[in-house]
Amino acid sequence: MSFPSLLIQLLNGLADASSLFMVSAGLSLIFGVTRIVNFAHGSLYMLGLYGAYSLIELLGRTPLGFWSAVILAAFAVGIVGALIEIVVLRRIYRAPELFQLLATFAVVLVIKDVALYAWGSEDLVGPRAPGLSMAVEILGKRIPAYDLLLIVIGPVVLGLLWLLLARTRWGALVRAATQDREMVGALGVDQAKLFTSVFFVGAVLAGLGGALQIPREPANLDLDLTVIADAFVVTVVGGLGSLPGALLAAVLIGVAKALCIGLGTVHVLGVDIVFSKLVLVVEFVIMGVVLVLRPYGLLGKPPAASRAAGAAPLPLAAPRWQTALVWIVVLLAVPLVSDDYVAALLIDIACFGLFAVSLHFIMGPAGMISFGHAAYFGLGAYAGAVLLKRAGLPMEAAFLLAPFCAALFALVYGWFCVRLSGVYLAMLTLAFAQITWSIIFQWDALTSGSNGMIGIWPAAWLADKTRYYYFAMVFCGLGVALLWRVLFSPFGYVLRAGRDSPLRAEAIGINVRGFQWAAFVLAGTMAGLAGAVFAFSKGSISPSAASISQSTDGLVMVLLGGVETLTGPVVGAGVFTWLRDALARETDYWRAVLGLVILLIVVLFPQGLVGGLKMLLGRFRERRA
Amino acid sequence: MSGGKAGAPVLLVEGLHKSFGGVQAVEDVSFALSAGELLALIGPNGAGKSTCFNMLNGQLAPDNGVVRLDGRDIVGLSPRQIWRLGVGRTFQITATFASLSVRENVQMALYSHAGRLRSLFQRFGTAMRREADALLEQIGMLDQAERPCGVLAYGDLKRVELAMALANEPRLLLMDEPTAGMAPRERVALMELTASLARARRIAVLFTEHDMDVVFGQADRIIVLDRGRLIAAGLPEEVRNNPEVRAVYLGGTH
Amino acid sequence: MLTRNRLLAGASALVALSFVAPAFAQEPIKLGEINSYKAFAAFLDPYKKGMELAVDQVNAAGGVLGRKIEVVSRDDNGNPADAVRAAEELLSREKVAFLIGTFPSNVGLAVADFAKQKKTLFIAAEPLTDKIVWDQGNPYTFRLRTSTYMQTAMLIPDAVKLHKKRWAIVYPNYEYGQSATAAFKKLMKEKQPDVEFVAEQATPLGKIDAGAVVQALADAKPDAIFSSLFGADLAKFVRAGTERGLFKGVTVFDLLGGEPEYLDPLKDEAPDGWYVTGYPWSDIKTPEHTKFLDAYRAKFKDYPRLGSVVGYSTVMSAVAAIKKAGSLDQAKLVAAMANLAVDTPFGPITYRAIDHQSTMGTFVGQLGVKDGKGYMKTWRFIDGKDALPSDADVKKMRPAN
Structure with a gap:
């Protein structure tokens, strides 16, 4: 790469960083004050683009029209953000940590369908910025004037934010709340108002980031999820709550991507390295490296040792064998009274159930949230497929070995992950998952790349759907039983002890990290088992089995069922899988309906479905007694 | 020295130093502690008590100095390893396992001591029940054995901590502000309980404390820290009458 | 024992059928359709309309085998696993006659493999991947749409005629883009041995970093560019390339660029002079297309996109297969699909027996801008059968199953 090219690519990276910074700054601000991981932040960005598109059409393609549209769109999105806080989130601040994530996930579904309804499915290409549609020549290369403007806007917004935070009473409150949430409550500040205003400002930033992209990016329905992943990465790499960190991280990632593209294909020692293919994953590689070296991001500080926001989690109740027996009998009888489809649906539910239980195992009792649990599900599935198709093993052997391949990866990834905690740990699991996904996605010779692998059918004696149903029930059932059994063993109790008080655990001679590592591996193995059962039930497997959306589905299932209950994850997996399947059949706008159903559950049962039912049952008994 | 009948001290500290960014937090502190003896470590805020404590329990590494437990140098060992050598701890802000019952908390410590935590399939809580109940009996918490620690009153949590600290049959008990946050009457009761257990089991106890009634009422000996240095050591009456100590406590800075 | 049981069962079934059969004859024939309606809405909304039109027309004409037809659609969320469950x-449950549909390659392949396992006919409507009929083809799967290889091959004559030496390539980093690129490089090297590929950019689908990609391509100083971008990626690439002067003096070929789904959003920024494959719906005056166009506009008050033609032709293919087979027996249906002739808005097509690919063709030409909208200013129709490799090559690629 020549020097002028390098310079231009640096400028490209800076221009890309601008909007990314704004979205991330909003996300960081909201997390800092409310501790909510706002999954809907990408949707707000998307709304910014759509809003700006429509407003420009309305106000005219003049400089005044364009810029008023951008500003108005940003504030309109701000109002949407405030409404989300008032209507939904305010009701569930007392819920267990991360439960709000479920609500924002539902909001994503709703916003996507609302956008589809309002703006249609076709991509909407907005106008160029009036008066700025020319390109500027730098060292013989052309760069759009608008890109240069974006490079300036990023730091300007940072400056304005800094003024807002440093010079106003509101800013002082936000900073105080970021450092110590309980303190603000104690100071007699109206917490609801503060949270609403923070959501408003965060959403304005997301909307602004989106609206400013209208000359560079067509408004389309996929933006929400592409942006949210990037924004999470930037926020964490920069350090949660650090605005300069967010800018630094956005620039770092923007420039790294631009350089990967700029390098293109490089021949080194007779080998072609296609750097442009790295663009897919470079941000996650950066995040992984940063978190391993600096556990709190580039400019982040270790969070003040605050106790969990809600009340202490309740003790888990062991399942009663009578209940289990009833379920076993029912599940055994299903194929006798129903068709293949019910069996197929129940196999899916069993796989996702085991997947969710394995996620819950580390997330609930062990207190290690994972945003990348699908990695092990996908690895188990792919290991089964690769051992069958590439290594030529019999199906039975491929199936039994698959979970151990997932375990191997969990062993390596887990070693790094258990060194972190909280959201940082979650994001490191995500980084590993995305790196795994991108390898699966691109290693054509081994995994058939984006196409996925086909022809992964079970051995002849299992080919019959009913037989495979029993096979799946036995293995998933054993997996779930094993994990539940372990939860009530000394090992499982140690995990809960380590979550409740790492300090006390160490003081009575417990190697908390070692136990967490072992738990991570066990959970990964069981997720791998679920993946293997899944792959052989479908006959094919594609990279989506290891994708972010699969990880998110797992989180949704656990939270929906109730993270503080034992059976919640299974119920969550069942309800979510069944709902999605049933709703998709009934209506074109199934995503919105699914989102609304989840929101309803969230508001009615802040402890999750099982938690909520238990509470109702408890009240009922009290009344009778 | 009272209580030094057994000869060699349980805990021997010599020339302990620690500085943070050029500020001397602990400077040349030495003392010894024998089995069955209650030693109070006192001093005004910022005197270096916590730093001193954390160097004994493995949370902090000293810049210099020797810490011997039964003659064995424990500098550089982790809190876990130090616990394995027979050191129990209670914390200034109680640290218990909130989602576990009182009995399970104590059992956790007992299991750990017995090396039985790695078991994957045995049901937790079936073993060591008698031992746990015996400890709970001693601290008067048996009637609350089934309650989760998350719902206990603060004073009760302190007692659970004490039971957990006793679970590994310690030679030495390190108690950081054991009575902080408790009602005055409870304080004396807890320390009397501690003292009787320590004497019965021949455990050496080092504790920091703000409540002078507790200190002078329960401690066999007292050492006084000020600005990282040891300014006095001796029997309660000796310390009470020490002019330097009086100056520190009554005259503020000097 | 077993045989006797079977005989008994068979006999009783026959008896039962003789009573029930007349009632059944009135039941519509169900076609099981699976697609990624939400994940690829821009293409599949018009596709669904095309299907609806076909169903209306078939039923108005009395249906097939004396029964009406009905399409039962399922959304697979763009996920192969969901698609298999829907199948x-x-x-x-729905007891459909057989399966049709699917959009992305991975979903198409997964359903194809499922169909093979279930010994059920599957007419893949839209997946472009060559593998579905070649490397991973199976006896039960047939594909309607002009494949990646075919569309690329259709652009080759123009590319060779221009005799550009230095080519840069940009493609979305997944099956479709990778196959298009591989096919393009292979065919160009055959036809023009002195060709040089000076830059190659694989961009994440839907996430192209347009400015940087354009700059990297410009740095390679190409004479021509071959792109297989579409959708939002294409729009971003066109704008960034125009702003940065990438396309000055450079010839650009873009697969799918003339399809209304991807061309229309560009409005007046449609790049003049690009060579594309596409669908110039307003200019096609053949009787079969005019008939389709008029019916479509009358029903939906909208113009058809390429997806509409694909949806329409998929249903028409399914109906033709049932008619030819004369029954819903899978073996007969599959046999009927071989060399099945179907009339589509693009003219008659045939499902080849050798690889189960239909000979549906597409339109190739150059883009222009008129009345603030992009259109294909020159175009010609290329029949699919003229863009396929030799039978010997096909046999080599397709496993003998």
Whole structure:
């Protein structure tokens, strides 16, 4: 790469960083004050683009029209953000940590369908910025004037934010709340108002980031999820709550991507390295490296040792064998009274159930949230497929070995992950998952790349759907039983002890990290088992089995069922899988309906479905007694 | 020295130093502690008590100095390893396992001591029940054995901590502000309980404390820290009458 | 024992059927359709309309085998696993005659493999991947749409005629883009041995970093560019390339660029002079297309996109297969699909027996801008059968199963 090219690519990276910074700054601000991981932040960005598109059409393609549209769109999105806080989130601040994530996930579904309804499915290409549609020549290369403007806007917004935070009473409150949430409550500040205003400002930033992209990016329905992943990465790499960190991280990632593209294909020692293919994953590689070296991001500080926001989690109740027996009998009888489809649906539910239980195992009792649990599900599935198709093993052997391949990866990834905690740990699991996904996605010779692998059918004696149903029930059932059994063993109790008080655990001679590592591996193995059962039930497997959306589905299932209950994850997996399947059949706008159903559950049962039912049952008994 | 009948001290500290960014937090502190003896470590805020404590329990590494437990140098060992050598701890802000019952908390410590935590399939809580109940009996918490620690009153949590600290049959008990946050009457009761257990089991106890009634009422000996240095050591009456100590406590800075 | 049981069962079934059959004859024939309606809405909304039109027309004409037809659609969320579950449901619960549909390659391949396992006919409507009929082809799967290889091959004559030496390539980093690129490089090297590929950019689908990609391509100083971008990626690439002067003096070929789904959003920024494959719907005056166009506009008050033609032709293919087979027996249906002739808005097509690919063609030409909208200013139709490799090559690629 020549020097002028390098310079231009640096400028490209800076221009890309601008909007990314704004979205991330909003996300960081909201997390800092409310501790909510706002999954809907990408949707707000998307709304910014759509809003700006429509407003420009309305106000005219003049400089005044364009810029008023951008500003108005940003504030309109701000109002949407405030409404989300008032209507939904305010009701569930007392819920267990991360439960709000479920609500924002539902909001994503709703916003996507609302956008589809309002703006249609076709991509909407907005106008160029009036008066700025020319390109500027730098060292013989052309760069759009608008890109240069974006490079300036990023730091300007940072400056304005800094003024807002440093010079106003509101800013002082936000900073105080970021450092110590309980303190603000104690100071007699109206917490609801503060949270609403923070959501408003965060959403304005997301909307602004989106609206400013209208000359560079067509408004389309996929933006929400592409942006949210990037924004999470930037926020964490920069350090949660650090605005300069967010800018630094956005620039770092923007420039790294631009350089990967700029390098293109490089021949080194007779080998072609296609750097442009790295663009897919470079941000996650950066995040992984940063978190391993600096556990709190580039400019982040270790969070003040605050106790969990809600009340202490309740003790888990062991399942009663009578209940289990009833379920076993029912599940055994299903194929006798129903068709293949019910069996197929129940196999899916069993796989996702085991997947969710394995996620819950580390997330609930062990207190290690994972945003990348699908990695092990996908690895188990792919290991089964690769051992069958590439290594030529019999199906039975491929199936039994698959979970151990997932375990191997969990062993390596887990070693790094258990060194972190909280959201940082979650994001490191995500980084590993995305790196795994991108390898699966691109290693054509081994995994058939984006196409996925086909022809992964079970051995002849299992080919019959009913037989495979029993096979799946036995293995998933054993997996779930094993994990539940372990939860009530000394090992499982140690995990809960380590979550409740790492300090006390160490003081009575417990190697908390070692136990967490072992738990991570066990959970990964069981997720791998679920993946293997899944792959052989479908006959094919594609990279989506290891994708972010699969990880998110797992989180949704656990939270929906109730993270503080034992059976919640299974119920969550069942309800979510069944709902999605049933709703998709009934209506074109199934995503919105699914989102609304989840929101309803969230508001009615802040402890999750099982938690909520238990509470109702408890009240009922009290009344009778 | 009272209580030094057994000869060699349980805990021997010599020339302990620690500085943070050029500020001397602990400077040349030495003392010894024998089995069955209650030693109070006192001093005004910022005197270096916590730093001193954390160097004994493995949370902090000293810049210099020797810490011997039964003659064995424990500098550089982790809190876990130090616990394995027979050191129990209670914390200034109680640290218990909130989602576990009182009995399970104590059992956790007992299991750990017995090396039985790695078991994957045995049901937790079936073993060591008698031992746990015996400890709970001693601290008067048996009637609350089934309650989760998350719902206990603060004073009760302190007692659970004490039971957990006793679970590994310690030679030495390190108690950081054991009575902080408790009602005055409870304080004396807890320390009397501690003292009787320590004497019965021949455990050496080092504790920091703000409540002078507790200190002078329960401690066999007292050492006084000020600005990282040891300014006095001796029997309660000796310390009470020490002019330097009086100056520190009554005259503020000097 | 077993045989006797079977005989008994068979006999009783026959008896039962003789009573029930007349009632059944009135039931519509169900076609099980699976697609990624939400994940690829821009293409599949018009596709669905195309299907609806076909169903209306078929039923108005009395249906097939004396029964009406009905399409039972399922959304697979763009996920192969969901698609397989939907297929299971369609077969076992809805009792559909066979399966049609699918959009992305991975979903198409997964359903194809499922169809093979279930020994059920599957007409893949839209997946472009060559593998579905070649490397991973199976006896039960047939594909309607002009494949990646075919569309690329259709652009080759123009590319060779221009005799550009230095080519840069940009493609979305997944099956479709990778196959298009591989096919393009292979065919160009055959036809023009002195060709040089000076830059190659694989961009994440839907996430192209347009400015940087344009700059990297410009740095390679190409004479021509071959792109297989579409959708939002294409729009971003066109704008960034125009702003940065990438396309000055450079010839650009873009696969799919003339399809209304991807061309229309560009409005007046449609790049003049690009060579594309596409669908110049307003200019096609053949009787079969005019008939389709008029019916479509009358029903939906909208113009058709390429997806509409694909949806329409998929249903028409399914109906033709049932008519030819004369029954819903899978073996007969599959046999009927071989060399099945179907009339589509693009003219008659045939499903080749050798690889189960239809000979549906597409339109190739150059883009222009008129009345603030992009259109294909020159175009010609290329029949699919003229863009396929030799039978010997096909046999080599397709496993003998």
